[in-house]
Amino acid sequence: MNGADALITTLADNGVTACFANPGTSEMQFVSALDREPRMRSVLCLFEGVATGAADGYGRMAGKPACTLLHLGAGYANGGANLHNARRAGTPLVNVIGDHATYHRQYDAPLNSDIAGWAAPNSLWVKSAESADTVGPLAAEAVRASFGAPGGCASLILPADSAWTETAVTGPVLTPAPRVQVTADAAAAIAARIKAAKKPVILMGGSTCRDTGVRQAGRIAATGVRVLTDTFVARLARGAGRFAPDKMMYFGEMALADLEGVDLMVLVETTEPVAFFAYPDRPSLLTPEGCATVSLCGREADGVGALQALADALGAPEAAPVEALELPAMPIGAQNPYTLGASIARHMPDNAIVSDDAVTAGLPIFQSTKTARPHDWLMLTGGAIGQGIPLAIGAAVACPDRKVLSLNGDGAAMYTVQGLWTIAREQLDVCVVVFANHAYRILNIEMGRTGAGNPGPAAKKLLDLGDPRIDWVSLAGGLGLPAERCSTVEEFDAAFERAMNQTGPRFIEAAL
């Protein structure tokens, strides 16, 4: 057994059984060791941003970390943006970052760089295994650290000689630290404040947006308290049979209008709402004037348990109203995000997983699917576009029996387009939809909002993707996916229905 064997065995012993990899020379021992550990499934990604986004998607759905395999600092950097999203999602995730042999670093060979420095901004935990004997124990520590509370990225640097040197040491099986519990008294105190308020709201985020938390939130809503989620959450359980909380609006002035008159905001696994971007003369904080905020618990706590305690303290009923299944009619007319959303809502199967990186098309589709069959919706938590395809890969690996929809703006999809190949290679049950409006449409809106005025010719050229038009069917086909283009919503509805009624990879370009 060498250090690489000790690493993979320890990871598998601690429940890490998926590795999204883009290896190089310094990772060859790890690659070789995969042949000796059948518990670990390895998935090749042709770009590190695909690997890290896939690990995020896996972690969101599996509730435990996958690992990535990255090639030194430059490989880490390529994966950095989707690790930023993972950090914001609180996803447990273990990066294995290969490095030069310990004794080789001093020579500053071309690929040498400050790996720990690069990993620090995104990582809960960064350590380097400086000898073969430390690899296993540090791997166990990394897995535990990744569960955080909230979870996040643990980055284990693996020098090549630590990987190739013999060792007898594997790491222990470690139990993640339990989450902080909110007491019944603390919940009762907040219940009293809610009862005393004129217009209280609950704002929830983090792990409370999963099925069990949403159920407790529904109980609270049944007492007459409005419940909202953060604008972007890692994973929201929704659709028929579930309570549907509202959602904080994206644009600050709309959010403030929506919250007008609210005098108490109770925060559950989240913090005071803030605008996604600053704009001249618009507020950063999105709590209305005169609104007090109080935290039921932060993201380090068991928010689901806290919600349950709060619901009990409010005297909420055990069974609260939920959405009934209600599917839109066959959409007709113009193809746009609303009609496309209706089509998606009609055909999305039970228990689907939606990876939403659809930017301007996303909200209409989200709204259209409120009463569709029950599903999980995965959102862009960190604002770094290029998450949609990778996240779908990881979700499909974590949940092979569930249909995965990857919804993408064309600008966003280009960032990590290499992921299409991995979907084809692994024959994942993923239907990728790209909404091709041939523009960074959101920036056309944002430009006015930032006070930058109307774009002139030079500015327009930086917002437009239409010259040349990307032929998404060629692109997806070239990467091995069965692909088609739909120019009308009738075509889309038929194509999407077909895609939902089969398993395996599928690509649809929805022309907008």
Add this chain to the structure above:
Amino acid sequence: MNGADALITTLADNGVTACFANPGTSEMQFVSALDREPRMRSVLCLFEGVATGAADGYGRMAGKPACTLLHLGAGYANGGANLHNARRAGTPLVNVIGDHATYHRQYDAPLNSDIAGWAAPNSLWVKSAESADTVGPLAAEAVRASFGAPGGCASLILPADSAWTETAVTGPVLTPAPRVQVTADAAAAIAARIKAAKKPVILMGGSTCRDTGVRQAGRIAATGVRVLTDTFVARLARGAGRFAPDKMMYFGEMALADLEGVDLMVLVETTEPVAFFAYPDRPSLLTPEGCATVSLCGREADGVGALQALADALGAPEAAPVEALELPAMPIGAQNPYTLGASIARHMPDNAIVSDDAVTAGLPIFQSTKTARPHDWLMLTGGAIGQGIPLAIGAAVACPDRKVLSLNGDGAAMYTVQGLWTIAREQLDVCVVVFANHAYRILNIEMGRTGAGNPGPAAKKLLDLGDPRIDWVSLAGGLGLPAERCSTVEEFDAAFERAMNQTGPRFIEAAL
């Protein structure tokens, strides 16, 4: 004038007239200001790694910085790997990294991150313009800093409010610090050591590999001293009419065999040669036993002047022998990197620029073109693959009258495949060739060398790109490039000749 105007005006005043951009909301003021500064050419890239690699290519060819426009920390991270290559190349380059408004940072909105922390490992200089009045002066400082000695990345963080606030302050025009000069006495002392040595060699890197340096190196070689370059240099002037130095070999044991008996190594704008990677039981340092090393100058100095002084001190002739134009015959037989190299050598026009990210195909083509028409060869300085297409974009923007060849392994090309679209949009005179061997071929070689043994099924799956086979013609066509696949070297020779005899974008998949 707002801060964004002050920035672009100051950049242009300081000679920065190309901007490779992937903007977001926080950069809208910069985008808008482009309409008011006609000296700045902006080029949209659909992924930040394309933008940073293009800025590297521009800087290598223009000898002055381009700027990038990146969207907060996540945008920087996406560009990080090619900035690592730029750092290793010593390329002057100014990153403009948009940030949240200064007062908005405290709220830790989703895209917030430690930008300065992320930029530090790759940057010579990182500062944030905390007010509109500081933007112009800091921009001037950034440009000067980027020239370094050697050059590198200067990263200017631009908070949104610094960009949108009015200001009357632009930055001054600053002159980069001059490079250190090597005295005639110092050169004479080293000349004496060379004369006293049995088997001296010169190892040169950095700026000495450009035309003027290679000419001085040729003079030294004419005195009987062997001259080599580093394995990977930013830009090597070569071909007919130029002296052709040897090249340090990539694999350490071959390099040491090649240097056997060398008793003195004179370093010019480089450091002691080291293995690219460490391997068990193989040396890291590539100076043979008993070989003394002496530095004529480091990369902070004027290496060309130093070489000239050394040549003079050695009594070298003013005019030294150069390679005569010698073009291979029409290649026949199997299509492989050698026959393809012959075809490329035959048709490459005068003054071409080659961006080499061809990995295993690269060296045979490099060797085949030694006596081709004069050209510049741009290499992968930092080992982070995915440089070839972006670098070609920047070179073509810097040198619109020169033909640019982008040579890429298929694994490498996938990293930044988005760059093909920019080549099409800007109608750059770039011919992209992808050598499709459907594998990370180099890793099949490296696996054995690292002692990891022969790959089993799991390992093989991480080295193989053949399932599914990427259809590069579909991919390139989908991104707007005229594209064709060549399965025989006769087909390739005809296609490549056609590509060389026309201007504008062209894509060739060479099936291997």
